[in-house]
Amino acid sequence: MSKSYPLPHDEQDRLNALEEYRLVDTRPDEEFDRLARLASSLFDVPIVLVSLIERSRQFFKSHIGLDLCETSREISFCAHAIMQDDVLVIPDAAKDPRFAANPLVLGPPFIRFYAGKPLVAPGGGKIGTVCLIDSKPRSTFSEEDRRNLGDVAALVMDRMEMRRLDHVRSTSQVRFENIAATSPDAIICSNAEGDVTFWNRSAERLFGYSAEEMLENSGEIIVPESWRQIYESELERLRQGEKMELADRTVELSGLRKDGSEFPAEFSLSTWKEGNTWSVGAIVRDVTERRHNEERLYRLASLDALTDLPNRGAWRECLKEALGAAKPLTVFSLDLDGFKDINDTLGHSAGDTVLKEVALRLKAACHDAIKVARLGGDEFVVLFDGNDARRAEAMAEMLIASISAPYEFSGKRIDVGVSIGIALAPQHSRNPEELLGAADLALYRSKAAGKGSFEIFAPALREVAVARRAFEKELKHAFENGEFELFYQPQIATADRRLTGAEALLRWNHPARGLLTPASFIDVLERKPSAAEVGDWILQAACRQAAEWRALAPDFRIAVNLFEAQFRSEHLPLAVAKALSLSGLPARALELEIVENIFLRNDRATERLFRDLRDLGVGLALDDYGTGFASLSLLKRYPFSRLKIDRTFVRDVHVNSEDAAIVKAILYLGDSFGMDVIAEGVETEAQLDFLKTNGCPEAQGYLFGRPMPAHAFRRFLQTKARPCTPARQLAGGAGS
Template structure:
């Protein structure tokens, strides 16, 4: 094509882009005529040697995600010297210089698509090339390959040519690019920015990067990013951004700055890629690797990892934990009879039921087939594992309705405890599985500990729980009353109601045996309600019999101390027509650990009803002067562990004196528990203690015996 014809064609191309309407149509028509004439002239006078005026194709290489060449254009053939037939099917590494890096991996892992690289031609010549990578999607929109655009870097490129090349690479980049000025105002974005974020250049220019802020990052994270934009150094990382639509998306971001000749920051730029696809793929891989596809529960692999981590923490903090293996009874028969669909749905429903019996922090996993695993990563007592095992069995007690089939299924559970049974996850799993097999050999649903000692203790625990339920329902529980006497007058001024269990076969069982079991199993709620109502009933009987009984103190468990407690107490008082001053409520220090915000409103409501509150076992737990200032308590009880050593043990004497002094400063009544000797009584009286309770005056006695003491006016002999 003659030079004047080529120049006219280029001018018409520019006109066609810049004009519109009739002028544009005229330019396009003239351009078409010139091209047709040039083609006819070329056909009439073919030239075997291409002229320097022919615009050569840009080198473009296509490859799959594994790096094998799938397409090779004429520009690539001219640049490297390999024909299309020689290049197709080869791994792209055949073009690399010996010391080059795997740029495809850099792109896939870090989103880097613009780079300068060293390559080798067929002749052996090594050269520098400017390279741009982008993903190629299949018909379904999934990435199935890479497109490589290349150009050889030659020293003869002018600064203007370089600038145009760089601008083209930026504009054609598959990554979003955002440039801000020194005042953090956006001055330029590329096409990929618009495609990724949804914001056009007009919408983004003059805004700040906060346009994309998701609100998902804390202030420290945002400060790191802003510091990079202010020149503290390049920053790379992942950020959650927000599209114009409001959708939150993950992005891989690189931030750096541009400085002028004086070293002053003139611009900052961010290069980012939408990595949603990679994150979703990573999540799918994690899901497949760590979760059971049927039930959605953690699988054996994840259970193993979590238990291993918990064992490390347990060793460091001296904590207990347990591992339970659960094998379902009759599942195989149901599966074989009713088919896969029913069997699969049954497993899912069983997983849901077992999950409801556990704490949020406990782990439930499907190990294989009809076998589940439970990790109790942190338990206060080893025996608690047996309580959880029974809860899991109870969860399966009711029939399961699956596809109109009323199915009943049991389970055998094996338990291993750490650190007693072992400190390795594999061993604990093996031990729990062995214990489960022992349960199966017994021929019925239940649980077994791997350790024979733990198994014996768990069975005893279960026996006490079962018999205690029968005792509560069968009237085997009763109250005894231990008098409180004044250290000023010696008179009986109150009593503490103490629960006793009269077992039909084993006689009187002390509270220390069954109260811990009641606390752990939740039976303490029913027992506490019974104690409250029985004490009120007894006070009413004494009153009806003409006895002016002193106030009776009732102990409250921390489990009873909830928002409904004032209502329950009010109901009991009203049921037996008692005034609140006839009743005192004693709480323990462990209740205070729950925090003032939870317990103070309940305490205030009880005090407003006219009830007096006492703090039992003071000095053994978490109390301090700060607690006593916050809580509306009018009585402190010195624990018997500090009374035993009086008046000879120096430390016990100092603690008792401190408690009495503290109570006097706060105008609280002081009661000493467990007083058994005259010397103890005299020391406490000299300290200024108000009352004592203990065997020196009387042990806990039945209601009739206490009534007789009050009627006879029995006194403590203070002159002893």
């Protein structure tokens, strides 16, 4: 009968090697749990397992973040990990055909990300793994991550090997000495008088004494002065016929070499009787490198690699400890203003330089703080003693001034600001998560107030947050319940008011609040995971409707706004092609409207995506042109087919010379780059006359028709067999 999991070619030898460790079905061990907790912090994963692979199951010697002690080998990820030498990385188990139907993926613990490093016995048998598990997929696992996981596995294996030698020594002295002859650990036996009776080659290398020098001589010459008294006390117990206090234990002590140098060592001691006398065995391992690796990994686990500040894990522990001591505290939550623009325009090297400098400024300004930490991205936190609000305000003002001072990168000046949220303990909470949450809510209000400022938490902010979460929940159900609807606003030719097309606009038929325009919900929706799915629905619904209306107006064109999430999904060209195919709408009859923040990333992937869309034959309109930072070079680089003049320039275009100049400039650019131009927000005949006089070919706005539902727009369309007249009275609907 074939197995549903792979089997190593040396399976029986591997099982024999595992048996020697006698660790399967043993009780939890703090040494292994400590290393698993280290790995959890180091890699920021909720679950870490030290798994031993038996014939038909895997046993977890350590299981941090998981209640299970074992699982069937048939569903084990680790059964696959032991088939290779390096780390097995599964970025997303739900998309891996080997694991997509695995019950550990479909059910608790809902594994998505997995990384497992084999535990390799000295003979080469892979007896198990150290593995990392997360319920969220991860796109990367770097070479440094692989090395660090390998170091954790080596530390685990180091402890397992000591246990194996202990077991072998206790069961067979002859076999023990055979193994000891080739062991990489120093193995020493002595009698009750302390005279050495066995000294292997590794002991020669470690201490510098040959076997000839040591046999029948006292072992005290390898014991440094720091624990000589303990050594003599233990020998005295043996002479009295008593068992050593340190027997059957592993302790860290110093070893003394022949050249007089000391080194940190791990001693695993045991005693046994030979006739009427006691014998002593010691397995000694130099732990200098182990200590170095552990210190390095613990440092990585508690410090942010870029800024050298404490990281999120270290911050949590510090805040928890400080609150546990019932001390009055102040928490600052800081977020940089405009940091994304630095990465987008100058690159991540510039962004990293700024983050490092911010860390230095924070440490200098907050020298009396309990903790200054970086939580990730451009988020920092500071913890102070005391909870005086006035002192906190003064400190916030000083930090804003310090962090907002200019930065420099490659000779270029960089300006970045900071917003700060403040929470006080115990007034605002005694719970670590709630207190940081209160500071974050205050930070959110600070940013909404215009950035470069600070806000102290007030209970009303939490009430607003609760209401916002309830609104987000309603918004999630809105799409599932079919509460979204498309309205359509006419687009006309300015020369003769002929209908040329329409812009599809989203509306929400809220069950309690009535018809809502995007201003009420679009910012929240764009941040939701469902945004791309909603965007695809809008594409398909608008294309289907436009295909029907082209029977009445053969040249009818539909304009559809895109969410940024649709660009991030990387499937946008396929989604557009699918919408066109399902509806039968010609590609030339679809125009996609794009706002600047999508393409200002100015990367090759975005440029390629734009080219792929144009290759489909659809139009690309740059929405709200003139209100942002789009440069002429970007107009040349990206294949736009139309510029949309923002309503803010149209409102006073006939009376304001600056607005008139901007509109004329955009019309000139459109003509120069071979792009069409359309003006939005046209509400008066005077505005229309200006646009016609200056050669703007198309327009939309309340002068021609408000956004209206599909059935009303169809009636409106049927009246357009002749040039249209002012349509303020037609098909009211909600505002655009």
